[in-house]
Amino acid sequence: MAQSIRIILPKFNLNKPTYFKGYVNISEKKELVIYITEYSINYKDITNEESDKDNVITGYCNACPRHRGMDVVHKNTLVLETREGLCVKEMTLNGKNVDKRDNCIIMLYDHEKFKCTETISDSMDYFSELQYLLKDESNRLNICSFEPVLRTPYWLSSSMFIQHMLNYVNLVNWLISTVKRDKKVTIKQGNLILAILTDVALGYFILGLLTQEKKELSAMLMGILEKLVNLLYSLLKWLMGSPAGLKLNNAFNKMLGKYFSYHIQLWWLFLDVTGEKLDIILHVYHYLGYLGLTFQAAIISDMICVATFHSYCIYVYAARLFNIQISGLVALMRLFVGRKYNPLRGGIDSCEYTNQELFVGTVAFTILLLLLPTTTMYYIVFTLFRLLSLGMQYILAKLIYLVQTLPLYVVTLWLARSPRVAGDILLEVECYEESSPLLLRVKLFNKSLQEVVNNFKPPVEAPKHFEWTNLLSNVVVGKQII
Template identity: 35%
Template sequence: MVLKVFFPSCCSSADSGILIGRWLSEQSSAVVLAVVHFPFIPVQVKQYLGEVQHLTKVSLSVLGSWSNSKQEKEEGLSEFLEDLGTIFSHEPWIQISKEGDSKFWSCSTLQKHSSSPKEEEVILVYYDQRKVMLSHLHPPLDTGDGRAEDASKLSAIFDTVARSRVLFMTDRYDEGPIKLTHWQSEGVEASIIVELLKQTSVPACMLFLLSLVSGICRSRVLKFWPLSFLWSKLSTCEQLGHRLQHLQVISSNKKAQTQTQLMRKANIFVSLLIDVALGILLMSWLYRKNRIGHLADTLIPVADHVAEELQDLLQWLMGAPAGLKMNRALDQVLGRFFLYHIHLWISYIHLLSPFIEMILWYVGLSACLGLTVALSILSDIIALLTFHIYCFYVYGARLYCLKIYGLSSLWRLFRGKKWNVLRQRVDSCSYDLDQLFIGTLLFTILLFLLPTTALYYLVFTLLRLLVVIVQGLIHLLVDLIDSLPLYSLILRLCRSYRLAAGVKFRVLEQQDGKPLRLLMQINPLSYGAVVQTYRLPTYSCYPKDSWASLCKKLFLGELIYPWKHKGEKQD
């Protein structure tokens, strides 16, 4: 039988004493947590372990003895250690001794209460107590090769060290009847400022602002039309609502129950902090050297240039585009209809031109709420400035869709079929001569008018897709800032042991007649696994249709709504 003893490397220079830890009988393992120095009173040690066990719910006991003595004192100390085994009566009693400056340690077991004691092979495993205590072990998936079972055994060791945090609150130099040696003997890890940041997630001065914004957003005014429509369709409102949920999470008084919830709070806090910092940098850049004034001055010429290009495109479509022969009457009607829309839009832009600089000046102030809010406002501005292109796309798509469904219905008429609305299927049907004549006439008219309508629909759909692609790139950047677990990535970069994917063992020394000495090292999670595990959810403004469904809708002329969110049904 092989006995595994996990010994903290920080106790290798501790004075002689007894070993405190947990015995894992199902794994034949002993996890040493601290060393109690001589002199001590056994009753006080038992009382102290009882108090710690009541707080941590971990069955702690005295596992054995630790000797860090010189050669001339070894005989008297060995007799005293045997007497300690009788007092604390743990089976098996582990004896670890460091012989002077030798690199080989002695580790043996005693079974004084057993009638037939057995010789056990001992493996001494060193571990970094501080790293194991602060680590969060991520078990791998059970693939059938035994990795999940090994991870469950390691999780018991990680859990024992993490839950025994109370035991590490007493330093070796603290006053008291019991003197301990553990990882804090080499210094406490965090400063006072870091510990305060762990306890409070937001400053107290933000609580009033959060309550005010939360009260406004929960008011019934936003539930009435058209405010409810604007709140659900504008990207800025969606982003503000999303960030409000984040603020409510990090300002909540409810304590995180699991490591995942704690990491989620930290990721949200860092994401908000970096988002606001980038927004303030953008705001300072905009208001420096009158860049907002230059932007307002260039907006009107750009709008005029886009209008001229659209007018030239419509003039080209009203002629003979690419040598195609179009239906002249329908072509002229559609062309003049769209030209009139462009004229109305340009008149509206010039009407707003005196107020554009003031509007941009106030819009630039919104960057202090975060870079994502500024990007969402930019997406809404693009949607408003290209609203005429969206109208062209809707008109063309509706007209094209009407003709496609009309042609498909008349095609069923020629085959003696009809669409059964109640049963949602195609049934056989007999038509008379008048119905066939009118159906043939309508089919011919729609078929010859289809190329003209299809060309307008194709051109404006491509323009609409261009605008949607630009907005999609902006929303991808917003989703990246919202969902990227920045705190976890920084933790993986600076302190990789905090996110453990497993452990590896390195042989320190091996000699006949001596216990095998191993060093347990932590394998950190990969960066891809960190992003996948701690990625934050977003509201995601992109269509959830597949590519095949999207192409089918474009071919049939059905409208594509890029603002539809997850969980919503498209009309």
């Protein structure tokens, strides 16, 4: 038998005969907890097929003598009376009388507030379980986690627009299915609905400010691309000279400059040839932008990828060349101390080299070391371009996430002091007498704004954060940043 008894009882008029029904549970602390979830002045309102289950308890408070038996004898019954304060007169569990009522605590709660609120923490054992039991049976049986209907294929994962469109379909599907399941709009669903409406309104407003015709948008984009290409040409000319007064290897510098300039010229020629196709794409994107600000941000992110593709190619070449030189220098430095890398066991072994091997290694080390400043200069410049591009795409992804998780609905409820966001619990002593159980009153207060905002975010996937330590280590050794 449990060490103590906890009776969680809704507040009702104690002066009137009242019938109630609830559930019996044994807590982790070996306490007998009785949750009263339904009450009525009419006995028939609380009886159904579940009334005779092992975990269901029925009872009454101040019932008339002729109703004391309640028509049917149940396995679990609870009888309360208010002659000398609220106390337990009789308790039966599994058909046996329970006499242990000296360590009994009765907690009175507001039935409507507890049924309405959605913010009680799972860490509050008694009250989170009470809220769970108060929910409609259909809701409790059909609770399920968010499962995306559509997933982004790997070969399309680089397009933020495709990702956003599929995620948007998943969110709308989640919204429709959960509203049908719950037969009401919960706080999470209300947040998402208002966020979508705000997204569409902002998208329509901003697109109307930017342009009225697709030709203006096309001309603006081509102008930006032309300025970007000219900037890269000027940058390469500067690097092919003596950048920041550095003395670089002239022949190697000219070769790299011409090689990278050819890629820029090839990319610009491709954009010039596909200009008419670009107008069609922008025409389609122009109307997709009316779907919301988040769609516009995703489109801009893809445009940045297209516009900076040539600089990305140059970055890949420079990073690969830099990585080869760094790896070669590290391997040749081991040669001077009589060491070599053993790929079989992934460690460093001792090794004796001949004079010819040392001579060749010294010449190779000198060549790589003298060419390294030239490679490093190109690598640093185009790595900065790559980081700038990734930073802009991250900002746009963060903007999409913030718009889709705007907490407008929950903030409105919090400002209006709605019981739906009441989750902080305060216990007050209502009555304490030696001859009666300890009587506590349970009060609900609104949680802090930060807590309710964090608890009711829609199931929107947050953008991946930059791992700065890993990013810096990759930059130092020349590993490609994806």
